[in-house]
Amino acid sequence: MEPVGAENDAEPVAGPDPELAATMGFSGFGKKARTFDFDAMFEQTRRTAVERSRKILEEREKKAAEKEKELESRCEGIDSSAASLRPVVKTSSKDSSGSESDDSSDEEPIGPTLPPQGSAEDSDDELIGPPLPPGYKGSDEEDDEDNILEEDEDPVKKIPDSHEITLHHGTKTVSALGLDPSGARLITGGYDYDVRFWDFAGMDASLQAFRSLQPCECHQIKSLQYSSTGDVILVVAGNSQAKVLDRDGFPVMECVKGDQYIVDMANTKGHTAMLNSGCWHPKIKEEFLTCSNDGTVRTWDVTNDKKHKGVFKPRSAQGKRVIPTSCTYSRDGKLIAAGCQDGSIQIWDRNMNVHTKFHCRQAHAPGSDTSCLTFSYDGTVLASRGGDDTLKTWDIRKFKTPLNSVVGLPSFFPMTDCCFSPDDKLLVTGTSVKKGVGNGKLLFFERETFKKVYEIDVTDASVVRCLWHPKLNQIMVGTGNGLAKVYYDPFKSQRGAKLCVVKTKRKERQAETLTQDYIITPHALPMFREPRQRSTRKQLEKDRLDPMKSHKPEPPVAGPGRGGRVGTHGGTLSSYIVKNIALDKTDDSNPREAILRHAKEAEESPYWVAPAYSKTQPKAVFAEVESDEDETDDKPEWKKRKI
Template sequence: MDNMDFSAEDEHALRQFMPSSFGKQDASVNVQAQIERCRRPIVDERKQATTSKKDSEDDKDSDDGSDEDDEDEEDEFPVSHELLIKTHDKAVTSIALDPSGTRLVTGSTDCTIKLHDLSAMTPTTIRAFKTVDPHASKSSAPSETHPVHQVIFSPHSGGQLLVLTAFPQARLLTRDGDLVKEFKKGDMYLRDMHHTKGHISEITSGAWHPTNRDLFVTAGTDSTLRIWDVNNSMEQKDVIVHKSRSAGSAGRTRMTAVAWGSPVQGGNNILVGAALDGSLVMWNGDGPYHRPAGEIRDAHVKDTWTSGLDMSADGRLVITRGGDDTIKLWDTRKFKLPVTTVAHASTSSQYPTSNIKFSPNSSYVITGSETGHLHILNPATLRPELITPVTPGSPLITVNWHPKLNQILTGSANGQTTILFNPQTSHNGALTILSKAPKKRHLDDDPNFTTDIDPLGMAGDAVAPGGLPSAAAGTFSSRHPTIGLTASGKSRDPRRPHLPATTPFAKNTPDQKFVNESIPHSSMRDEDPVEALKKYATKDKLFTKAWEESQPKAIYKDYDSDDEEERHAAKKARR
């Protein structure tokens, strides 16, 4: 057999054909390529619009340093890349991230909140791991749902989630979406709002206390701000009634937004609320709340919804976004006239939760617009530093700038949540997702080839010869991550015993636990009255203290029962 000479090209082709090693191979992840796919085509729309004009004027005088300066300006804000999350069917009204930046919660007008775990997502599995209906376990009718106005993580540990809907009762959930407490609803037939134990109408906004992890405040359409303690859900801790001077004899108006200033950086503890009558009211955060520390009657136009309200990190500046198409900056040390006012189209008439936020270090102000653009403003002049399109044609409702991740999150009217970031200055969050290998798609991931049996039909139905329940043999549903879960996210396990349907009478009948928690000393109904009175007489004299000092003096001789019987027996003997 003749000798065959192999060239270098043949050897290279052979190595490409033959495997270099055997066994299971680790799939390498090209992180840079995945991040590059998320690069945004348009970062600053203003610069792109003026590029053609500037190019003709600066062709002669341009140098290499000008391009570097433009890149440095763009890198200042985390907006060069984006990651899209589409888990809601309707407008996203609120976005919350826990302090660590791993748990993302979004609220929507579809009356649900979605829980996302940023540390467990991959580029091909960007979805919510749990869907929660805040009113699913409420004592009212199961069909009653309300749009979500605001979701707020506790700023200290992130272990508690405050959920505010278009309903008078606030709800406290765990970070996994489980209900902890539902706070009290007030009596709507009481005229004085100081005497009600909770809101009597819809809650519009809320905020946690900046330093006390047990306190939060809610603003309602009943013209009140109510401060709550998480340890007591039956009654608010304090009530602040805003008496409007332009609302006629009733003196009531709707509170549209509230913010609680932080004294961490040297400022005062201040509570600020905005009302529908156009006023902006400030109170001392530690109380007393009988009289406001400052009030501006015509901060915004009357009967316009001031949806955006936020305070700077030092507690000295207040930014408001009104329904009168203006953004105004206020100084709490001179709470009379706005420091700066600029025009900005409002979306609060259609989306009353449209907000405005200071950046973590209060060096910038961010807000959305009706055209779907993100506006980053200079807080001194309120002039735009950057205008970037996020969801063009769909209003941008809510924004949030996380301090630890250095990433901006936005929620739009089309149900899209967008995470804006910069690989050079941002940390974790979206970068954690993009640093993982895409999950390989399985046959079960395609709903066209997979069916699921209704788990409720498997509980008590007879099994057909084919292995399917007879009642559910023709009933299939598409495979979905939330299949087999209730509205609150709990499992529909067919092995659990069937609970009878709750009748309307049973819904309105309080159980023993509710009676013990709401009615003081209700547990004494099961005690013997004589023994109970003796017990309290020997301890704190709860029921006999009234006669301790005013007990009348006996005039006649007090006979014992035994002596009385002997006396009557002696009388009968004499007769």
């Protein structure tokens, strides 16, 4: 085909020899400018595409027919050699434009030709050995599926309790547990005012905490919880001011204390009485919740420590103030629930703090402290652990009667816990025991039927706190004798306690001693040459012969000092007074006894008074004592003693 407008082409430019230009690599220089008939090119491309599509459809129909034949042959038991691999059909097309034929020298392929490319179906159909029947699965896959089905049917098999480690927090009750969202760090708080930090990745088999502090001085720790991002920790203690710490235990924020003389607690900036519980908002990382003995539930913002964010005031049936003992957020953060001392459970909308959205007056026995409230992972069921030794579940959509209830679960602590399993099928709580009576247990109940399906005998003390981490699949338990136990399974659990039990105990670092290097200088002068090194025994023998190194210390000087050395008590007046008077152990409480102890010595060897009167008054003359009768008879009336 003649290119359009060929008559307007420019004259060819004179250039070098064609063979030399091809050898040097610039054979295309100096060619005539070309013009193209685009309509003809588009028509040719369309025809090529239609032809290619037709061939592809034929190939697919052919493959489908072959597959049907292959399935029929398998079902009839035909030998597998009949189902050989199909050849790959290669389709190619050439562009028949005359302009491309002119530039064949410019479009020569470089390198080896590409191998024929088949479809993804061809690569997947390559089989080694006889073909397998349709729907066949290996024995390992079948076993795995059977195990998964059994575990789904029986949630008890998902409980990770085959192994355990014990963390020694102290000697008093572990009243608070907290795990960060990733499960890398555990924090424990107790009645001994301490908060201890445990790092699973950094601990070895000795299981020692890497940090211990007392954030609230002399107040018992009530609750510890990491935020949803894990960067800060909420500390609720027995005082009226909650604290927020960072991951390393340094203070970030402290809530303000309210005015205790204000009657309406909504008009004061913070709590005025002891805190009972607290938790973080599940969605908003800066917001947290606290409840107190002042009868309020308050929300706070970490960025504002001057005033609370919102106030919720639970009321009794008579409209009087009620003390909330536990509080929590729903899983979506839209509801706030509080368990109160009158046995009621009151739930508010987070944005409506005046009237309750759900209310159950007689959820637990009046006067008992509801120690824990927790929502299920699906957000429809609320579990409550009461001080009346019960565990109940509630449907917030039908809040008048409990879904299930179990009694006879002793609880001696105001923070006894309950929690849901990660699959939402089990409910876990602990029991309390008196000292020396029995062992505290961790009980597992089915959520739907409340049938007790499993129990773990923990220790000879009460089980106060329990926590089942969904990522680690490990259970943390706080007890009444100062222990924090971690239950795990090597196959079902992830990281956590598995990281530290495999590490050997670190050896104590020996104190680094400075050693003097010995430099050998054979050709140095004697005055600059260092003495040759000796063994330790020979060096000691040499030092013993040295009068300076083996000099015996001089004994202390007895009596007055001599030779420039101070005596035992010194030679000054003050040291003499200390030695003879101040250190005198005689008892001078009775002055008459103190004087009379010198009477015998003065009579036998007089020194002061008697020698002075030996010449002038050798015989002492004393006044004669007359009887009382003579006085009354001889003396005049005015001299008589008046009785």
